[in-house]
Amino acid sequence: MSNYTDELVDFDEALDRYDPVLGFEVHVELNTKTKMFSDAPNAFGDAPNTNVTPVDLGLPGVLPVVNKTAVEYSILIGLALNCQIAEKCGFARKNYFYPDTPKNFQTSQYDDPIAHDGWLDIELEDGEVFRVEIERAHMEEDAGKLTHMGGAAGRIQGADYSLVDYNRAGVPLVEIVTKPIVGAGKRAPELARAYVAAIREIVKNLGVSDAKMERGNVRCDANVSLMPKDAEKFGTRTETKNVNSLRAVEHAVRFEIERHAAVLDSGNKIVQETRHWHEDTRSTTSGRPKSDADDYRYFPEPDLVPIVTTAEWVEELRSRLPEPPADRRKRLKAEWGYADKEFRDVVNAGVLDEIEATIAAGTSAAVARKWWMGEIARLAKAAEKEIADLGVTPQTIVELNSLIEAKKINDKIARQVLEFVLAGEGSPAEIVEKRSLAVVNDDDALGKAVDDAIAAMPDVVEKIKGGKMQAIGALMGPVMKATRGQADAGRVREIVMEKLGL
Amino acid sequence: MSAISREDLVHLAQLAHIEMSDAELDKMTGELDAIVGAIASVSEVASSDIPATSHPIPLTNVLREDVVGQTLSIDDVLLNAPDSDSDRFKVPAILDGE
Numbered sequence: 053m054s055n056y057t058d059e060l061v062d063f064d065e066a067l068d069r070y071d072p073v074l075g076f077e078v079h080v081e082l083n084t085k086t087k088m089f090s091d092a093p094n095a096f097g098d099a100p101n102t103n104v105t106p107v108d109l110g111l112p113g114v115l116p117v118v119n120k121t122a123v124e125y126s127i128l129i130g131l132a133l134n135c136q137i138a139e140k141c142g143f144a145r146k147n148y149f150y151p152d153t154p155k156n157f158q159t160s161q162y163d164d165p166i167a168h169d170g171w172l173d174i175e176l177e178d179g180e181v182f183r184v185e186i187e188r189a190h191m192e193e194d195a196g197k198l199t200h201m202g203g204a205a206g207r208i209q210g211a212d213y214s215l216v217d218y219n220r221a222g223v224p225l226v227e228i229v230t231k232p233i234v235g236a237g238k239r240a241p242e243l244a245r246a247y248v249a250a251i252r253e254i255v256k257n258l259g260v261s262d263a264k265m266e267r268g269n270v271r272c273d274a275n276v277s278l279m280p281k282d283a284e285k286f287g288t289r290t291e292t293k294n295v296n297s298l299r300a301v302e303h304a305v306r307f308e309i310e311r312h313a314a315v316l317d318s319g320n321k322i323v324q325e326t327r328h329w330h331e332d333t334r335s336t337t338s339g340r341p342k343s344d345a346d347d348y349r350y351f352p353e354p355d356l357v358p359i360v361t362t363a364e365w366v367e368e369l370r371s372r373l374p375e376p377p378a379d380r381r382k383r384l385k386a387e388w389g390y391a392d393k394e395f396r397d398v399v400n401a402g403v404l405d406e407i408e409a410t411i412a413a414g415t416s417a418a419v420a421r422k423w424w425m426g427e428i429a430r431l432a433k434a435a436e437k438e439i440a441d442l443g444v445t446p447q448t449i450v451e452l453n454s455l456i457e458a459k460k461i462n463d464k465i466a467r468q469v470l471e472f473v474l475a476g477e478g479s480p481a482e483i484v485e486k487r488s489l490a491v492v493n494d495d496d497a498l499g500k501a502v503d504d505a506i507a508a509m510p511d512v513v514e515k516i517k518g519g520k521m522q523a524i525g526a527l528m529g530p531v532m533k534a535t536r537g538q539a540d541a542g543r544v545r546e547i548v549m550e551k552l553g554l
Numbered sequence: 555m556s557a558i559s560r561e562d563l564v565h566l567a568q569l570a571h572i573e574m575s576d577a578e579l580d581k582m583t584g585e586l587d588a589i590v591g592a593i594a595s596v597s598e599v600a601s602s603d604i605p606a607t608s609h610p611i612p613l614t615n616v617l618r619e620d621v622v623g624q625t626l627s628i629d630d631v632l633l634n635a636p637d638s639d640s641d642r643f644k645v646p647a648i649l650d651g652e
Contacts, residue, residue: 084620085620085621085622086618086620086621086622086623090623091618091621091622091623091624092622092623092625093622093625099628099641100640100641100642101628101631101632101641101642101643102625102628103625104625104626104631105623105624105625105626106626109626109631111634117616117617117618118616118617118618119617119618119620120617120618120619120620121619121620122620123617140614142608142609147569147570149571150648151643151645151648198648199642200648208648208649209649211647211648211649212647213644213645213646213647214644214645214646214647214648215639215640215642215643215644215645216642216643216644216645217642218631218643347569349569352608352609354608354609356616357609357611357613357614357615357616358609358614358615359614359615359617360614360615
């Protein structure tokens with residue numbers, strides 16, 4: 053355990069002298085109903101050790117059986133990543149001793165992953181595209197959850213003992229491994245973030261994972277190495293574990309680039325090791341030296357026979373693929389006619405689905421964006437929620453908009469009505485009715501209010517007649533008061549002009 | 555030349571968390587070497603057009619539908635646990651033990 057404070061080199065300076073090479077291993081937890089090799093429930097947040105069968109405990113004499121849905125989900129992921137699907141593949145035991153697996157091995161795939169040799173185009177914010185080559189996507193199982201007790205803040209260092217919950221042991225995982233990514237240069241941290249975001253989006257869109265990083269459904273190990281400009285041989289890499297948010301992925305890659313550059317600048321060598329990411333200090337610390345692959349003594353899993361994928365099966369699965377998220381964005385942007393920044397803001401706010409549904413329900417693209425990025429975004433911010441979690445339905449927006457277009461309410465009142473809808477008072481039309489919020493554009497009622505105002509303010513009337521049209525504003529106050537603020541200001545102005553013969 | 559050296563065996567014993575005495579290491583080195591040698595004779599009869607195989611029975615795609623079954627009771631789960639706490643297996647400090 054190294055306790056020294058790492059020297060860092062300024063990011064831009066580091067990139068002047070070195071080219072970064074990245075590589076990612078992203079683990080995706082599938083959302084099948086049962087585990088990979090047992091029929092125990094695959095569920096998050098249940099009481100400890102309640103989703104456990106003898107298979108998950110590795111008890112003697114048990115026989116694992118592969119979950120067909122997990123295999124299909126793995127193939128879907130492979131297809132979405134433009135991979136080749138293996139015609140035949142098998143499982144292997146990866147042997148290691150750690151209490152997170154009671155079997156002392158993880159059932160995984162070794163030299164014959166179910167999917168291999170794919171690619172994914174990653175678009176950064178400004179539109180620059182990097183192609184990331186996918187080496188493989190293989191099936192395996194998750195490990196149990198350790199909780200370290202005693203010592204400081206749940207850390208393994210200094211813990212007195214650990215508690216193990218095997219609910220997660222055996223949950224289906226797909227591990228997606230990239231080939232080395234070269235040429236990202238100073239955009240490496242952004243690309244890292246965008247890549248993991250793209251994987252998360254794809255598996256969510258496929259419906260094969262809940263894809264919640266905060267729950268560990270998508271987890272990233274980030275490999276970083278630096279090589280001097282114009283060098284041909286990759287530098288020594290480190291693998292940073294435990295980077296479990298998009299922001300952390302970006303920060304971890306940036307930190308490792310700055311740290312590697314300082315080590316190399318000082319003439320020292322990078323130690324090939326795992327690094328642990330610490331969100332609180334935004335830094336990494338030394339983990340264990342990376343062991344050689346053959347230390348895991350992989351061997352074919354004798355209890356599981358090979359998986360054979362026929363062309364018919366793969367094509368049937370391919371026909372289930374939804375439109376890729378990146379293609380969908382391109383299509384929607386063109387259909388809606390939003391400017392680049394408008395569209396980017398919509399994507400970042402996570403309301404593509406909501407706007408699409410609102411337009412489908414009958415508003416224009418501009419109106420849908422005005423509501424979701426305006427008042428609804430404001431309310432979400434005030435409630436400290438995601439916009440999509442606020443509970444506003446497309447139908448509410450459609451109704452509010454038609455009330456405005458029918459001049460029953462104005463924008464200001466519409467915003468109040470929305471708050472009443474969220475407070476559970478009913479639909480917009482019901483609320484307008486119940487609370488008597490309809491704009492008064494009944495000409496008799498308005499005419500009477502205008503007459504009263506004219507009679508009460510002769511000096512103002514003189515000014516208007518003398519050509520000072522802005523004086524009309526002074527008549528507006530008493531009219532609004534008389535109609536409890538619900539008069540249509542445009543109509544009031546017209547009536548004043550008529551009455552004064554202008 | 556031996557296929558299995560004494561150093562190989564020490565390494566394997568460490569990986570497998572098996573404590574072995576010097577006498578055991580000496581004995582097992584020779585025995586394992588003989589076993590590996592015996593298995594190597596397979597390659598004398600297997601020509602290069604025979605694919606490596608890990609399962610002797612030509613069986614594939616033994617798959618299960620994704621349907622939840624019976625789980626163990628918490629008492630049964632923890633029945634063999636040397637120690638437990640709060641319905642979880644209790645294991646000694648991990649880092650100190652290494």
